[in-house]
Amino acid sequence: MLELSGISKQFGSRNILNGLNLTVPDGQTLAIVGPSGVGKTTLLRIIAGLESADAGTIAWDGQATIPEQLREQGILGVVFQGFELFPQYTVRRNITLAPTLTGATKAAADARANTLMEQLELTDQADAYPYTLSGGQKQRVAIARALALDPQVLLYDEPTSALDPALRDNVAALVNQLKQGGMTQVVVTHDMDFARSVADNVFTMPTGTEA
Numbered sequence: 001m002l003e004l005s006g007i008s009k010q011f012g013s014r015n016i017l018n019g020l021n022l023t024v025p026d027g028q029t030l031a032i033v034g035p036s037g038v039g040k041t042t043l044l045r046i047i048a049g050l051e052s053a054d055a056g057t058i059a060w061d062g063q064a065t066i067p068e069q070l071r072e073q074g075i076l077g078v079v080f081q082g083f084e085l086f087p088q089y090t091v092r093r094n095i096t097l098a099p100t101l102t103g104a105t106k107a108a109a110d111a112r113a114n115t116l117m118e119q120l121e122l123t124d125q126a127d128a129y130p131y132t133l134s135g136g137q138k139q140r141v142a143i144a145r146a147l148a149l150d151p152q153v154l155l156y157d158e159p160t161s162a163l164d165p166a167l168r169d170n171v172a173a174l175v176n177q178l179k180q181g182g183m184t185q186v187v188v189t190h191d192m193d194f195a196r197s198v199a200d201n202v203f204t205m206p207t208g209t210e211a
């Protein structure tokens with residue numbers, strides 16, 4: 001279970017997050033929705049340990065935790081809005097890089113990448129470079145790369161924003177498939193239909209206030 005308590009964040013004079021409390025039970029999918037600029041990405045980045053909160057705590061499995069460590073340990077994976085693939089590496093290398101840097105053998109990382117590419121229909125793109133891929137393919141590589149470390153929690157920032165409706169449905173199916181496998185997931189989206197199609201709970205961000 002992922003628990004956020006009293007999370008606050010201010011940028012300049014603007015309170016973006018004001019003592020926010022959120023709980024994501026194991027194996028559930030939480031969608032975070034709200035209008036542009038309300039702080040969804042900021043909240044996701046705080047959960048991922050990519051941004052620090054001014055106040056509040058985050059607990060994992062009942063223990064106060066530093067999210068950055070969860071990410072570094074591979075417990076928590078992030079799928080970024082712009083995919084943020086490594087342009088100089090092939091699809092396969094994008095997927096195997098983090099596991100090999102964190103101690104997996106090349107053979108084990110390759111085997112895992114093969115499984116993920118098969119599941120995500122990327123086998124034909126294994127040796128391709130990101131610039132040659134479609135938006136949907138890039139999205140799947142970003143998800144495969146996050147899954148390569150076998151996370152228990154997966155965070156997505158606007159996973160459908162670059163996709164047409166059919167691909168959006170594919171991402172929804174994938175999120176639901178991962179849920180069947182027990183994954184805990186947090187999805188930031190402004191797409192209410194997508195949110196409803198994947199989420200156990202939908203959290204609407206409260207709008208910020210001037211300090």
Ligand SMILES: Nc1ncnc2c1ncn2[C@@H]1O[C@H](COP(=O)(O)OP(=O)(O)OP(=O)(O)O)[C@@H](O)[C@H]1O
Pocket residue numbers: 011012016034035036037038039040041042043190
């Ligand atoms: N590093 C930063 N420094 C200053 N202001 C920031 C920073 N990051 C975000 N902001 C501001 O905080 C507010 C919330 O941004 P955030 O990206 O979290 O919103 P969002 O709800 O994800 O928006 P969108 O749906 O458009 O992606 C915005 O007004 C943004 O300009």
